[in-house]
Amino acid sequence: xxxxxxxxxxxxxxxxxxxxxxxxxxxxxxxxxxxxxxxxxxxxxxxxxxxxxxxxxxxxxxxxxxxxxxxxxxxxxxxxxxxxxxxxxxxxxxxxxxxxxxxxxxxxxxxxxxxxxxxxxxxxxxxxxxxxxxxxxxxxxxxxxxxxxxxxxxxxxxxxxxxxxxxxxxxxxxxxxxxxxxxxxxxxxxxxxxxxxxxxxxxxxxxxxxxxxxxxxxxxxxxxxxxxxxxxxxxxxxxxxxxxxxxxxxxxxxxxxxxxxxxxxxxxxxxxxxxxxxxxxxxxxxxxxxxxxxxxxxxxxxxxxxxxxxxxxxxxxxxxxxxxxxxxxxxxxxxxxxxxxxxxxxxxxxxxxxxxxxxxxxxxxxxxxxxxxxxxxxxxxxxxxxxxxxxxxxxxxxxxxxxxxxxxxxxxxxxxxxxxxxxxxxxxxxx
RNA sequence: GUCCCCAUCGUCUAGCCUGGUCAGGACACCAGAUUUUCAUUCUGGCGACAGGGGUUCGAAUCCCCUUGGGGACGCCA
Numbered sequence: 001x002x003x004x005x006x007x008x009x010x011x012x013x014x015x016x017x018x019x020x021x022x023x024x025x026x027x028x029x030x031x032x033x034x035x036x037x038x039x040x041x042x043x044x045x046x047x048x049x050x051x052x053x054x055x056x057x058x059x060x061x062x063x064x065x066x067x068x069x070x071x072x073x074x075x076x077x078x079x080x081x082x083x084x085x086x087x088x089x090x091x092x093x094x095x096x097x098x099x100x101x102x103x104x105x106x107x108x109x110x111x112x113x114x115x116x117x118x119x120x121x122x123x124x125x126x127x128x129x130x131x132x133x134x135x136x137x138x139x140x141x142x143x144x145x146x147x148x149x150x151x152x153x154x155x156x157x158x159x160x161x162x163x164x165x166x167x168x169x170x171x172x173x174x175x176x177x178x179x180x181x182x183x184x185x186x187x188x189x190x191x192x193x194x195x196x197x198x199x200x201x202x203x204x205x206x207x208x209x210x211x212x213x214x215x216x217x218x219x220x221x222x223x224x225x226x227x228x229x230x231x232x233x234x235x236x237x238x239x240x241x242x243x244x245x246x247x248x249x250x251x252x253x254x255x256x257x258x259x260x261x262x263x264x265x266x267x268x269x270x271x272x273x274x275x276x277x278x279x280x281x282x283x284x285x286x287x288x289x290x291x292x293x294x295x296x297x298x299x300x301x302x303x304x305x306x307x308x309x310x311x312x313x314x315x316x317x318x319x320x321x322x323x324x325x326x327x328x329x330x331x332x333x334x335x336x337x338x339x340x341x342x343x344x345x346x347x348x349x350x351x352x353x354x355x356x357x358x359x360x361x362x363x364x365x366x367x368x369x370x371x372x373x374x375x376x377x378x379x380x381x382x383x384x385x386x387x388x389x390x391x392x393x394x395x396x397x398x399x400x401x402x403x404x405x406x407x408x409x410x411x412x413x414x415x416x417x418x419x420x421x422x423x424x425x426x427x428x429x430x431x
Numbered sequence: 432g433u434c435c436c437c438a439u440c441g442u443c444u445a446g447c448c449u450g451g452u453c454a455g456g457a458c459a460c461c462a463g464a465u466u467u468u469c470a471u472u473c474u475g476g477c478g479a480c481a482g483g484g485g486u487u488c489g490a491a492u493c494c495c496c497u498u499g500g501g502g503a504c505g506c507c508a
Contacts, residue, residue, distance in 0.1 A: 013508050045508060104506060122436065131434050131504080139506040146508050169435060170503040193437070193501085200500060228443095231457095235444060239456040258444085261501060265442050268458045278471080318470045328469095343468095379467090394467040406469035 006038030006160045010064075010071075011150070013045040014057035017211035020203060020264070021165065021195045023067055024229040027245075028192060028257065029163045030069045031230070034249035038160070040069075043076040043153060047143050052079070063212040066222050068245045076157065078149055085144035088152050089137040092181050098137065105138040107148075107181065115173040120161070120190030121259050127173040135174055147171055151178040154187060163190045163254070166261070190254060193261035195232055200263065208266045215269075219292055219322025221280070224273040233258045242275055270320040277319055282312045288322050296326035298333050307332075310416045314408035331402040332417065335425070343405035347396040348429050356386070356393050357400060357430035361423055370419040372411035379411070401425045 010026040012018065018026075033040035042064075046052035064071075089105045092098045098107045113129040137148040144152075150171075154162060169191050179186040197207035209215060215225055226245055236243055236251045243251075277285070286305060289312055293300050300308065311332050312325075319325055331337040347353060363378045364370075379397075383390040398410050401422055407413065414422045 011508090015508075048507065051507080101506090106506090119436095125435070127434080133504085136506045141506075143506085145506065150508085165502090166436060167502055171508095191436080196501075198442075202501095232443070237445080239445075241443090241457050260437060260444095262444090263442060265458070268443065271458055274470095315470090376467090389467090391467050398468065404469085408469080410467060 006033060006036040007041065007158050008033050008038065008161050008163060009041040009043050009154070009157065009159050010069075011043040011045050012060050013048070013051075014053060014060060015048065015051040016056055017213050018060045018063040019210055020212060020215070020229070023063065023212045023225075024195060024232065025163065025165055025192065026064060026069055027067065027226060027229055028234070028254075031245075031249050031252040032161065032163060032254050035252040035254075039072045041073060041076070041157060041159075042071040043157070044078060045146070045150075046077060046079045047146070047149060049079065049143070059213060063216070066216060067212065067226050068222055076153060078144070078153065081149070081153070082143065084156070085149045085152055086138055086142070088182065089144075089148065092137065095181075097181050103138075103140045103142065104136055107135040107137050107178070109134050109177065115176055117172055117176065117189060119169075120163070120188055120254055121193075121257050122169075122191060125169065125172075129173070129177070132174060132177075135177070137178075147174045148178055151175045151182075155179065155182065155184050159187050161188045161190065161254075163192065166191045166193050190257070192233060192257060193259060196261055196263050198263050198265065203264055207264055217295075217323075219288070219319075219324070220269070220273050221276045221288075221322075224276040225269070227276070228269045228272050232262045232264070242272065274320040277322070278317050280316070282309050282316065285312050285316070285322070289325055292322050292325050293333070298326050298330070300333065303333065307416070314412055314416065318408070328407065331404070332413075335421070337403045339399070339403040340405055343395075343399050343403075347399045347405075353392070353396040354430050356382070356388065357396050357426050359386075360393055360397060361426040361430055364419070364426075365423060367419070370415060370422075372409070372415040375414050376411045396429075397426065400429045 008029045010022075010029050012022060012026075030040050032038070042061075044057060046057070089098070092107065093100065093105055098105055100106070109129050109132050111130050115127045115129065117125045117127070119125055135147060136145040138144055153159075172189055172191075176186050195203060197203045199207075203210050209218070212225070216222070223244065227243060230243070230245075230248050231241065234248075234252070234257050236248065237256070286309055289308060290300065290305075293308075311329050315325060315328055319328065360379060360382055363382060364375065367374055367378065379393055380390055382388075383393055394410050395405070398404065398407070398413075401410075401417060402413060417425075
């Protein structure tokens with residue numbers, strides 16, 4: 001093993017979906033490994049056989065990959081290593097540093113000792129063993145206790161840096177004791193402040209979701225989520241807000257990770273996501289958009305990819321999440337779309353408007369080339385002849401063909417919808 | 432309760448380590464410009480060093496206290 005190589009790990013517990021905060025921790029470990037040319041390993045903390053489930057593990061691995069995180073080598077399953085933990089615990093017991101209580105093996109904590117931790121993000125933190133109770137190493141049922149097997153594994157895997165959440169700070173002195181009990185030098189620790197909800201409380205569903213998977217489902221792009229998570233607690237130094245994982249890995253400096261806890265801001269995530277959507281190629285968006293349409297139970301069996309792509313081109317700049325697409329574009333996929341009441345009253349009730357619509361429709365019927373240029377030409381011509389503002393024709397038409405007051409450019413929408421549907425819809429409301 | 436972490440605009444942050452540039456940027460918000468609506472884009476505006484003591488010629492920056500927020504105190508991980 002290369003002595004100078006950094007080795008870090010992410011150690012999820014497959015008892016639920018990948019939490020946003022865990023995703024962020026994984027990202028920082030990955031970034032640190034990339035930056036230092038080290039290794040990023042994955043260890044599965046599945047000692048709790050009751051709560052651990054295979055489907056959670058699969059989902060977690062999928063979410064990590066989705067975020068752009070890759071890892072080296074095979075997974076380490078703690079559930080496969082119970083013998084190793086027992087062996088180590090027996091050694092400590094034999095050395096007289098532990099005692100048995102029933103089947104459990106418990107480490108005897110020596111009181112009155114100062115343990116100093118030189119944390120990478122916080123600096124020096126001191127603990128006194130007077131505050132620490134004797135520590136279970138092996139539980140009565142034979143399974144290892146977290147703090148113990150964590151140390152056995154980190155030592156065994158040659159982990160050089162442990163980057164994890166602040167909620168582990170109080171575990172650290174306990175773990176340092178175990179390293180010492182086994183005659184090992186502890187690795188470097190770095191504790192990152194936790195990510196909180198907008199109101200300062202623990203991140204929970206009412207803040208808009210806690211698992212990576214939920215954001216994927218809502219139509220956030222992985223690059224955008226990763227970008228946002230990275231910026232929460234670290235900054236590239238200049239004023240950049242949009243940064244790829246690769247660039248971040250080059251610029252990353254673990255010493256610049258903030259020691260201040262942050263609040264999750266869904267607004268900013270949405271903005272970043274919008275930036276990524278706008279910059280995406282339509283062909284890359286297409287399969288994702290189709291998933292969203294299917295999830296929203298939109299019937300796309302009769303439309304082509306080309307048709308959907310044209311619509312994506314029109315709405316790319318308008319969505320903050322891909323999940324917004326189906327509602328924004330329902331009129332492209334069905335004829336019985338909803339009519340916004342306010343817009344209906346404002347644009348289809350007024351005197352003259354239905355008549356203008358009829359005239360516009362009549363002129364459009366004569367068009368051979370139904371493109372946004374030719375449509376616009378006709379529209380502006382009518383406006384001029386009838387001494388109207390083009391808007392007076394445009395707004396009612398928009399209502400007629402989309403049922404909405406907001407959306408993509410009218411003429412582009414009409415071109416994509418096609419002459420037949422456009423005329424049908426216009427005549428439906430015209431006089 | 433005990434121990435621990437933390438404190439710059441509403442939010443994310445730069446600046447802090449190595450005291451001295453109107454405390455800079457982004458999101459959000461507000462106004463204006465462009466535009467057929469919305470969105471985009473471009474201008475401008477609003478808006479912060481938690482409070483109090485020190486140290487110093489000088490403190491957002493160093494020290495202490497208070498207050499406030501968060502975390503941990505499991506045979507969960």
